[in-house]
Amino acid sequence: MSDTLSKIEKRTAYILILPAVFLVFSIILFPIFANVWISFKEVGLKDIRIPEPRAKKIVKSIKDNPDQLKVIYKLRNSSLILEIRDVKFQDKLPKNIKPINLDERCRVKSNKIYCEFGNWEAKYRENFQILLKSSDGKKLNKKELKTIKPKLTGKSDNILLNTNFTLKNFKKVFFQNEFFDLLSTTFYYTFFGTIGSIVFGILTAQLVNQKFFGRTFMRSVLLFPYVGPVVALAYTWELLLDPYSGTLNNLLINFQVIQEPLNLLGQKYLTINFFGFDLKLRLALTTVIIFEIWRYFPLAFLFILARLQAVPKELYEAAEVDGAGPLQKFINITLPQITAVISILFMIRFIWNFNKFEDIFLLTGGASGTRTLPINVYEQGFTISDIGMGSAVSIVIVALLLIFMFVYFKLIGKRADEN
Amino acid sequence: MKTKSLIFYALISSIFLFSLVSIWKILVTLQGIELKNFNFLIIITLGIAISLLNLLLGEKLNYLIKSTFFALIFVFVDGYLVQEMPIWYNIGIFGILIFFSLKINKYNQKYLASEHSSQIVVFDFLTLFGIVLFSFVILFPFYMMLITSFKTQAALLINPLDFSINFNQDFTELFKSYFVIFDTYKFGRYILISTFVSVGTVIVTLVFAIPAAYAVARLNFFGKNFLSTSILIIYMFPAIVLVIPLYTVFSQLGLRNSVGGLLIVYTATTLPVAIYMLQGYFKSIPKELEEAAIMDKLNWFGIIIKIILPLSIPAISSVALYVFMIAWNEFLFSLMFLDNPNSFTLSRAIQYLSGDAETPRQYLMAGSVVVTIPVLLIFVYFEKYLVSGLTAGSVKG
Numbered sequence: 001m002s003d004t005l006s007k008i009e010k011r012t013a014y015i016l017i018l019p020a021v022f023l024v025f026s027i028i029l030f031p032i033f034a035n036v037w038i039s040f041k042e043v044g045l046k047d048i049r050i051p052e053p054r055a056k057k058i059v060k061s062i063k064d065n066p067d068q069l070k071v072i073y074k075l076r077n078s079s080l081i082l083e084i085r086d087v088k089f090q091d092k093l094p095k096n097i098k099p100i101n102l103d104e105r106c107r108v109k110s111n112k113i114y115c116e117f118g119n120w121e122a123k124y125r126e127n128f129q130i131l132l133k134s135s136d137g138k139k140l141n142k143k144e145l146k147t148i149k150p151k152l153t154g155k156s157d158n159i160l161l162n163t164n165f166t167l168k169n170f171k172k173v174f175f176q177n178e179f180f181d182l183l184s185t186t187f188y189y190t191f192f193g194t195i196g197s198i199v200f201g202i203l204t205a206q207l208v209n210q211k212f213f214g215r216t217f218m219r220s221v222l223l224f225p226y227v228g229p230v231v232a233l234a235y236t237w238e239l240l241l242d243p244y245s246g247t248l249n250n251l252l253i254n255f256q257v258i259q260e261p262l263n264l265l266g267q268k269y270l271t272i273n274f275f276g277f278d279l280k281l282r283l284a285l286t287t288v289i290i291f292e293i294w295r296y297f298p299l300a301f302l303f304i305l306a307r308l309q310a311v312p313k314e315l316y317e318a319a320e321v322d323g324a325g326p327l328q329k330f331i332n333i334t335l336p337q338i339t340a341v342i343s344i345l346f347m348i349r350f351i352w353n354f355n356k357f358e359d360i361f362l363l364t365g366g367a368s369g370t371r372t373l374p375i376n377v378y379e380q381g382f383t384i385s386d387i388g389m390g391s392a393v394s395i396v397i398v399a400l401l402l403i404f405m406f407v408y409f410k411l412i413g414k415r416a417d418e419n
Numbered sequence: 420m421k422t423k424s425l426i427f428y429a430l431i432s433s434i435f436l437f438s439l440v441s442i443w444k445i446l447v448t449l450q451g452i453e454l455k456n457f458n459f460l461i462i463i464t465l466g467i468a469i470s471l472l473n474l475l476l477g478e479k480l481n482y483l484i485k486s487t488f489f490a491l492i493f494v495f496v497d498g499y500l501v502q503e504m505p506i507w508y509n510i511g512i513f514g515i516l517i518f519f520s521l522k523i524n525k526y527n528q529k530y531l532a533s534e535h536s537s538q539i540v541v542f543d544f545l546t547l548f549g550i551v552l553f554s555f556v557i558l559f560p561f562y563m564m565l566i567t568s569f570k571t572q573a574a575l576l577i578n579p580l581d582f583s584i585n586f587n588q589d590f591t592e593l594f595k596s597y598f599v600i601f602d603t604y605k606f607g608r609y610i611l612i613s614t615f616v617s618v619g620t621v622i623v624t625l626v627f628a629i630p631a632a633y634a635v636a637r638l639n640f641f642g643k644n645f646l647s648t649s650i651l652i653i654y655m656f657p658a659i660v661l662v663i664p665l666y667t668v669f670s671q672l673g674l675r676n677s678v679g680g681l682l683i684v685y686t687a688t689t690l691p692v693a694i695y696m697l698q699g700y701f702k703s704i705p706k707e708l709e710e711a712a713i714m715d716k717l718n719w720f721g722i723i724i725k726i727i728l729p730l731s732i733p734a735i736s737s738v739a740l741y742v743f744m745i746a747w748n749e750f751l752f753s754l755m756f757l758d759n760p761n762s763f764t765l766s767r768a769i770q771y772l773s774g775d776a777e778t779p780r781q782y783l784m785a786g787s788v789v790v791t792i793p794v795l796l797i798f799v800y801f802e803k804y805l806v807s808g809l810t811a812g813s814v815k816g
Contacts, residue, residue, distance in 0.1 A: 006639065012719050013640035020631035020690055021646070027665070027687030028653055034664035048667045160667065207549045218550060220799055221557055227798045227805075228561075229748040231766040232787030235773055236564045239780055245579045247563060251445060254580060255457055294556070302806065325535030326542040355657030358750045362770070374659040381663050382755075394660040405655065 032398060038391035040165040045385035048160065051079030053087045053120065053152040055128075059145050067134045068100075069142065073150060075117070077124040084124075084154035089115035091150040098135045103128070120154070169392035177376070177393075186372040188282070189289055189360075190353040196293035198345055201300025202338070206330070208301070209308045219305075226298035234362035237291055241265055268369040284368035288360055292353065300345050307341045308334065347408045351401060373397050424537040425474075431544045432523050433466025438548060439515050440497075442555055447508055451581035458500055465493060473523050474531070482524045490516035522547065561791070568596050568785035575780065596785035604772060604782070606765070606789060613765040613790075616678055617746040620685040621739045624693050627686065628738070632697035633723055637709070647698070654691040658751050666755050676759045684752050689742045696741075700734035701727060737804040744794055744805070765790040 056074040073091075077084050089106075091113045093099070099108060106115035113130070132145075173179060208219050225233065240247050241264040249261040262270070262283070270283040311334070319329050357374040360366060366375035373393060381390025441457050448454045469489050476485055493516045494509050530536060566582045567575070574581065584593070591598065600606045634640070635647055665684065666675070674680035704727065712722050728735070753767040763771060769786040772778050798805055 009638050010640045013634040013638035013643075016630035016634035016638070016719065017646065020627040020694060023627060023683070023687045024653060024690050027684055028656060028661060028691075031661040031664035031668075032656060034668070035660060038664060038667070048670055050671055158671075160671075203549060204553060207546055207553070210546060212546070212550065218554065220802055221554060223798070223806075224557055224561065224795065227744060227748075227794055229750075229766055229787075229790045229794060231750055231769050232564065232791045233560065235769065235783055235787055236560045239567065239784070240560060240563060245575065247449075247579060247582075250579045251448065254448060254455060256455065323534065325538040327538050351655055352657070355659055357657075357659045362750075374657070377659050377663070381666075387663055387667065390663045394663060398656070398660050401655065401657075405652065 035391045035394045035398070038160065038388060039169055039395045040167070041160070041388050042164075042166055042168060043160065043387040045382065045387055047081060048387060049079065050158060051077055051082045051084050051122075051154075051156045053084050053089075053117075053154045054078050055089070055150045055152055057091075057146065057148075057150060059142050061142065069097075069132045069145065071130045071132060071145065073128040073130075075120075075124075075126045075128050075152075077120040077122060079122055079156070081122050082156055083122055084120045084156045087117040087120055087152060087154040089113075089117060089150060089152050092148050093132070094141065094144050094148075096134055096136045097132050097145075100131045100133050102130065106130075169388045172389060173392045173396060177389075182371060182373055182376055185285065185369065186354065189285060189292070189356075189370075189372055190350055192289050193292040193296070193353045193356075194346060194349040196289065197297040197349055198300045198342060200293060200297035201304050201345070202342075204297065204301045205304035205308055206334070208305055222301055223298045225295045230295075230358045231362060233295065234291070234359060238265065238363060241287065265364050266368050282369055284364055285370050288363055288370050291363060292356065292359055295359065296349065296353075300349065303341050303345055304338055307338050311337045343412075347404075351404060354401070354404070355397065373400075421532060421536065424531040424540065427537040428474075428526060428531060428540045429467045429470045431541060432470045432519075433463045435544050435548050436466040436469075436515075436519050437462045439519065439551060440512065442551065443511050443515060447504075447511070448580055449582040451578060451583045452505070452508070454501060454504075456501070458497075461496075461500060465496060469493065469520070470523055470526075473520070474526070474528055477527050482521070486517050486520035486524070489520045564784050564787050564791070567781055568788050569593055570781055571595070572779045572781065596779075596781045597789075600772075600782055600785050600789070604768070604786075605760075606768065606786065608761075609763050609765045609768040610789070612678060612762065613747060616681055616685065616764055617743050619682045620689065620746040621742045623682065623686045624689050624742050625735065625739060628690055628693035628697055629723060629728070629735070630719075631690075632694045632701055633719070633727060635694065636698040636701035637706075647695075650691045650695050654695070658688065662751065662755050665752075669756060675756050676762050678762055681752060681756055681764070684756070685746045685749060688752075689745055693738050693742060696738050697731070697734060700731050704730050733804065736801070740797065740801050740805050744797070747790075747794055 054076050058072040058074065060070045060072065062068050062070055073089075075089075093108075093111050093113065095111060099113065102108065102113075103115065105117060106113055108114075115128075117126075204222055208215060208222070212218075239245075241249070243249055243261040243263040243266070246261075248264075249258075252258045253261065264287045265284050267283045270281045272279045272281055315333050316329055319333055324332065355374055356372070357378065360370050360372060360375055361378065364370045366372070366379060371379070373396065377390050377393045377397070380386050380393055437457075437459065440462055444454055444457060469492070472489070473485070480488070490513050494513050497512055498504065498509055526540070531540075563582070566584065569584050570582075586593070635643065669675045669680055674683075708726050708730075709722055712726055717725065748766065749764075750766045750770070753764045754770065757763055757767050760768075760771065765786075769783065769790060772786055773783055
């Protein structure tokens with residue numbers, strides 16, 4: 001009895017989860033594996049169109065001969081690279097019409113023309129003609145002929161499905177793509193973006209955890225950058241930071257903080273003279289990181305605030321009795337209470353910053369030293385139109401992500417053991 | 420009274436005062452008024468003087484009289500420094516000073532003599548300072564977005580710092596950018612598409628996620644643990660690594676430029692987190708209710724519809740709002756899959772608009788306001804639900 005029940009339970013469970021699992025598998029897991037496949041191929045953006053045989057039908061009347069019509073089919077292979085094999089052609093004729101002097105590749109069977117064109121190489125073009133004659137002497141109807149569309153079929157290779165593999169893409173990724181520059185920019189961006197958002201998260205959570213007038217309002221406001229649409233926010237920042245008509249530069253010049261406008265998003269390096277040393281700051285990258293922090297610290301804030309509100313008040317009261325000041329309370333009570341949250345946040349933000357595409361893409365498009373790995377995927381795939389390279393870079397990202405996750409779970413496991 | 424506390428108190432309070440006054444000056448400058456100097460040294464000196472006077476006077480004077488007195492002194496000196504300011508500027512300064520004086524009123528000589536007083540002073544002022552600064556830094560871009568959408572190209576070029584709105588002009592003149600983006604750039608259509616995609620994603624996600632989450636929360640089956648851990652790992656994989664294969668497959672299947680294709684992708688990307696959030700909530704529903712239902716011979720469909728759904732309205736609404744926001748704000752997939760202006764979503768339309776260097780920026784900002792307002796309204800109105808969604812979902816973005 002219980003055995004059948006558990007069988008029913010299992011079956012129900014599979015029915016319930018199957019649709020979701022299927023969808024996630026086909027849209028998320030399948031592409032990750034497909035990336036591996038594509039990354040070992042030389043595929044350009046233009047290759048992914050499946051080649052099709054096409055025909056454009058033109059009907060012309062013939063001078064001095066009203067009961068005859070000429071039909072021209074402009075035949076072509078839509079692909080510039082691949083051939084189409086066994087092209088078959090089919091077109092219907094109105095009842096009273098017969099073809100004359102038919103091409104030898106074709107035959108007529110019950111008002112239909114069938115042709116076999118054989119193989120078309122890439123870029124193949126032909127103007128194929130048929131002369132038509134009325135069989136019962138009536139005037140030919142041009143319009144009727146025009147509305148009938150010919151059907152063409154053919155076999156072709158899908159470049160994605162053949163088994164020609166190459167290591168070229170990976171060679172290019174590692175040796176011709178300024179790979180280490182890319183990697184260091186990505187890490188710089190990820191690391192400082194993560195640290196910054198956590199630091200500001202701690203500060204703001206500490207603020208809002210106190211009682212003051214307008215506290216709930218403040219909490220909503222702090223989350224605005226996180227919930228706002230990235231497109232709107234990025235363009236607003238771009239406007240704000242514009243070197244000539246941007247508000248920030250104009251304000252700074254107006255109050256004589258700087259003399260010359262700073263191109264915050266378009267300048268790679270800014271040299272700062274610091275006690276006689278020339279420091280080179282990656283200006284555009286720093287600006288992008290600041291945007292990143294501005295947009296994502298609310299998440300850290302939310303997590304840490306939730307944790308802070310769960311810290312028992314007695315701890316602070318006891319510390320006060322012992323004569324601890326605010327700084328000691330923060331270091332000895334608050335910080336230990338939030339380290340667990342911070343380590344989770346660090347992983348989440350690190351992984352997501354590592355994958356961040358939209359923010360940089362909208363602000364700088366990857367120019368002036370802000371090219372990170374995700375930006376490179378887009379550039380390779382859609383700007384340079386090399387799908388294979390784009391996939392290869394994606395694979396590098398996935399591999400690095402798996403390493404991060406592995407290391408993280410190892411560390412977490414270790415800490416769980418220690419406790 | 421300790422010297423250290425005294426120095427901390429005087430310096431920090433005056434720096435706080437300086438930052439308040441500076442923010443006010445920046446806002447005033449943005450109303451098109453010429454103001455070239457923060458007068459750092461003078462205001463700091465004044466601030467120190469006022470905070471020391473505050474200690475000297477102590478409670479000899481009523482605090483209201485004291486505050487008014489300080490404010491009047493400051494307005495007088497400041498008005499003397501920056502002349503020919505409109506009266507509202509001085510009223511603002513007066514207000515700031517009253518606020519400041521009330522804040523420093525609680526400090527007296529006895530207070531500064533107590534233990535840790537210097538630390539407490541620093542923490543107090545850092546809190547105040549943080550509240551003012553963070554509100555300003557966060558709200559300023561939103562403020563700028565809104566105001567720019569009401570300006571004209573010419574006005575912006577003449578004085579990029581003038582953010583005052585001329586309310587005397589015609590209604591149609593004031594909202595010109597909005598009329599243009601709705602008339603010329605078909606934003607009405609994009610709003611409809613965005614709404615359709617977002618609401619569609621919410622519905623489809625819930626239809627798929629509720630049964631799956633129920634199974635994960637309640638039923639025993641082979642591979643359950645594997646499934647629930649892989650949900651989160653899958654969620655960590657970024658959209659950017661999915662883009663190329665999806666683009667290729669969608670091109671070959673003719674799903675690009677279709678709203679349906681976008682809907683499928685959005686649903687798949689939000690499903691893992693929706694399942695994760697829902698199953699957590701379903702587990703908290705007492706099992707006895709379902710056992711009673713099984714006695715009544717309800718099947719799983721009946722259990723979900725009659726028992727689980729009515730009990731988990733809060734969780735479902737928070738998932739729904741969260742998914743709606745993700746779908747509404749989504750940009751990468753809409754950039755990849757849509758290149759026909761007839762099927763753009765709002766985000767993609769704004770990006771397309773900005774691609775043309777000739778597009779006046781106030782149109783861009785009007786578009787940005789149009790795409791931002793709905794999310795912010797929803798967020799403020801349903802904040803309670805959304806915050807729990809954000810913390811549980813936590814990772815998207």
